[in-house]
Amino acid sequence: MLEVGQPAPRFSLPDADMETVKLSDFKGHSNILLYFYPKDGTPGCTLQAIDFSDHEAQFNEQNCVVLGVSRDDCLTHAEFRDEHGLSVRLLSDAEGEVCKAYGVLREGGNGHGVQRSTFLIDKEGRLRHVFYGVSAKGHAMAMLGLLKAMKA
Secondary structure, eight states: OOOTTSBOOOOEEEBTTSOEEEGGGTTTTOEEEEEEOSOTTSHHHHHHHHHHHHTHHHHHHTTEEEEEEESSOHHHHHHHHHHHTOOSEEEEOTTOHHHHHTTOBOSSSSGGGBOOEEEEEOTTSBEEEEEESOOSTTHHHHHHHHHHHHHO
16 A cells, blocks of 8 residues: 555556546646546446546646546546546556556456545655545545645
8 A cells, every 4th residue: 555755656547538648747737636446437436526527627726637547448438528527537547557556456346446546646746645445425525625735
């Protein structure tokens, strides 16, 4: 498991439009809220993605980019995004390498074995908050509160 203060593991993953998104893209100018979720289209994952999308402007005001990661492929992400009008970027970790690096893979379960987890990464690429096994309901607002406290 990762801990607060560690450098965030690097990643380079395709989004729903097959554009590559890298951790280094944001270094020096944006915080990142990186959330891992089990599977596109499931009730909890849909609730969480909509909640983050609904509050995306507030995250942007805090100079924070919201990125969701699951093991679904880019096409599935695009369908999920379009069906629910999602604005947050969804990244595909089909091979599970980034999930493994962040310690969110688990044995069994649905959704390719991804544990719902969230990481707040500061502009310098350090982990500021680490949450494993989170609940989807109300999570976006809780993370927004932590992000605002980071600036204080």
